[in-house]
Amino acid sequence: MNAAFNGSAWKTYRRLLTFAKPYRGLLVLAALAALVEAAGSSLFLWLMKPITDETFVSKNMEFAAWLPAAIIAVFLVRGIAGYLTDMSMGRAARSVARDLRVRVLGKYLRLPGSRFDAEPVPSMLVRLGSDSDQVAQAAVDALKTMVQQSLQVIGALCIMLYISWQVTISVLVLAPPLAFVMNKVAKRYRRVSHRIQESGAQLLQAADQTLSNQQEVKVYGAQPEELRRYATLADNNLRLAMKVEATRGLSSALVQMMGAIGLAGLLLLAGHEAAAGRLTAGGFVSLMVSMIGIIPALKSLTSVQNVLQRGVASAERLFSVLDAPDEMDTGLRPLARARGMIEFRDVSARYPGQAKPALEHISFVARPGTVTAIVGRSGSGKSTLIKLIPRFYEPEGGQILVDGVPLQEYALADLRRQIALVGQQVMLFDGSVTANVAYGEMRSADPQALDKALRDAHAMEFIEQLPERKDTPIGVKGSRLSGGQRQRLALARAMLKDAPILILDEATAALDNESERLVQDALTQLMPDRTTLVIAHRLSTIEHADQVLVLDHGKLVEQGTHAELLARGGLYAQLHGAQFREAQ
Incomplete structure (x- = not known):
């Protein structure tokens, strides 16, 4: 294996094997079973000599009588050992894949x-x-093949050396060129494997975009264009796959050719040894069968390089996630329940790789029991501003304080426990109404509190019409509900959480008038006694806000009440006037 790996690949593989440590018992059992399996194969190869010499040359019928039973016994033991190897290795491999999936998903949930x-x-x-599947195959499945086939080769070579070391040593001159071929094949597999995995991700992304937006694709007649784009990516994936197949086919042919050369050399040398009286007919048959058995084992060892190298490439992709830094969470100050005073002091923020800041020098105070509306044109920085409060992003400059304390001083979980978030895109799962509302830390919520939240969110009126009421599955992403119904469940979730800070990100922007009325009525019950920040698309919905922040190109250009800003005749008045004319 060292010959097949360069330094970085071997380092990656060694790290990968650490994930198999919890299953070392299974691996030890598999290794012992593989040894028994290889010993059985070697014993059969050794038996070919007495079978030939005693049965066909010496005509020893007493010896021949028990040979069938011996062969059956050998293959029975070998079969049981092979089954144990496959099951033990398979269980370990699937367990490694499961562990990696869980760990990588957990890591994604901790990333900024x-x-x-x-x-x-x-x-x-x-x-x-x-x-994850490729990694499991590399960590254990490929290792199983390498152990099994290597032991088969070693066992066959031992039998050959025992029968005629002169012939065996002469045939082994093919080992260096064979190792050279396998090393070259391994490097090519690994080089192409990275590109195949990236190509597969691009294919999935393109299909996801097309199928998720199938209505727009159909309406605008973009099916041919989307098919061309997907076909181009699929052609690239096919080209890379064919490189792998070409490498596999060529390497297999070379290995078999070298095996044929070795077999031909064995025939010549064995004939010479037999003529000198140093090799019996049985010994010759045993040598031939051993050599013929080595060739497919070497072919399997070459073919497994594809699995091994693709697994190492996949492991490097997974390790790049596991090695990424978590969200910064160094705060030690406990926070049971905040009052909800939020203060931005000269806050600036910038997305990675962007030259222009998303927010510049933002300062304002949102007090408990008040509603702060955030308005502005698309791209003005509204969503960026509210994402800084739960620390989904970190500011580039300035400070954000809750109850007079910088956010970074609080433990991240404590800070987020103070916030309820309702967005335009509602997050629902394929579970029951109850599971979606009493979500996360609220899963053990009091049933009466749950019912009150559903009533206050005006959700009970449609829940009572569902087949199993609160226990009714609502489909993937709430697909069995209307947009207004999904939004009311999201509001019920926020009500059940009863957090002191409420963030509404255009919560009514995509609703019809009736659904908007119901949601707005629910919001009037949710907002009191909280610090509420509202991103508003329809300015008519924020006329009673305690203060309005008007953003433009990441800057806070106006601040005041609805009436004050209209009287000022600035950007807010322009936006309000434009929406008023559209409504006529």
Whole structure:
């Protein structure tokens, strides 16, 4: 294996093997069973000599009588050992894949928001899916093949050396060129494997975009364009796959050719040894069968390089996630329940790789029991501002304080426990109504509190019409509910949490008038006694806000009440006037 790996690949593989440590008992059992399996194969090869010499040359019928039973016994033991090897290795491999999936998903949930801007979700799914499977195959499945076939080769060579060391040593001159071929094959496999995994992620991402937006694709007649784009990516994936197949086919042919050369050399040398009286007919047959058995074992060892190198490439992709820094969480100050005073002091923020700041020198105070509306054109920095409060992103400059304390001084979990978030895109799972509302830390919530939250969110009226009421599954992403119904469940979740800080990110922007009325009515019950920050798309919904922040190109250009800003005749008045004219 060292010959097949360069330094970095071997380092990656050694790290990968650490994930198999919890299953060392299974691996030890598999190794012992593999030894028994190889011993059985070697014993059969050795038996070919007495079978030939005693049965066909010496005509020893007494000896021949018990040979069938011996062969059956050998293959029975060998079969049981092979089964134990496969089951033990398979269980370990699947367990490694499971552990990696769980660990990588847990790591993704600890990464900062910037990671989700840099890597699309389909790429993450590839790492959790095919990458984890490839790693399991490299960590254990490939190791199983290498151990089994290597032991088979070693056992066959031992038998050959025992029968005629002169012939065996002469045949072994083919070992250096064979090792050279396997090393070259391994390097090519690894080089192409990285590109295949990236290509697979691009294919999944393209398909996800097309299928998720199938309505727009159909309406705008973009099916041919999307198919061309996907076909181009699929062609690239096919080209890379064919490079792997070409490498596999060529290497297999070379290994078999070298095996044929070795077999031909064995025939010549064995004939010479037989003529000199140093090799019996049985010994010749045993040598031939051993050599013929070595060739497919060497072919398997060459073919497994593909699995091994793809697994190492996948492991490097997974380790790049596991090695990424977590969200910064160094705060030690406990926070049972905040009053909800939020203060921005000269806050600036910038997305990674962007020259222009997303926010510049923002300062304001949001007091408990008040509503702060945040408005502005698209791209003005509204969503960035509210994402700084739960620390999905970190500010580039300035300070954000809750109850007079910088956010970084609080433990991250304590800080987020003070915040309820309701967005335009509602997050729902394929579970019951109860499971979606009493979510996360609220899963053990009092049933009466749950019912009150559902009533206050005006959700009971449609829940009572569902087949199993609160226990009704609502489908993937709440697909069995309307947009207004999904939004009311999100509000019920926020009500059940009863957090002192409420963030509403355009919570009614995509609703029809009736659904918006119900949601707005629910919000009036949710907002009192909290610090509420509202990103507003429809300015008519924030007329009663205690203060309005007007953002433009990342800067706070206006601040005041609805009436004050209209009287000022600035950007807010322009935006309000434009929406008023659209509503006519």
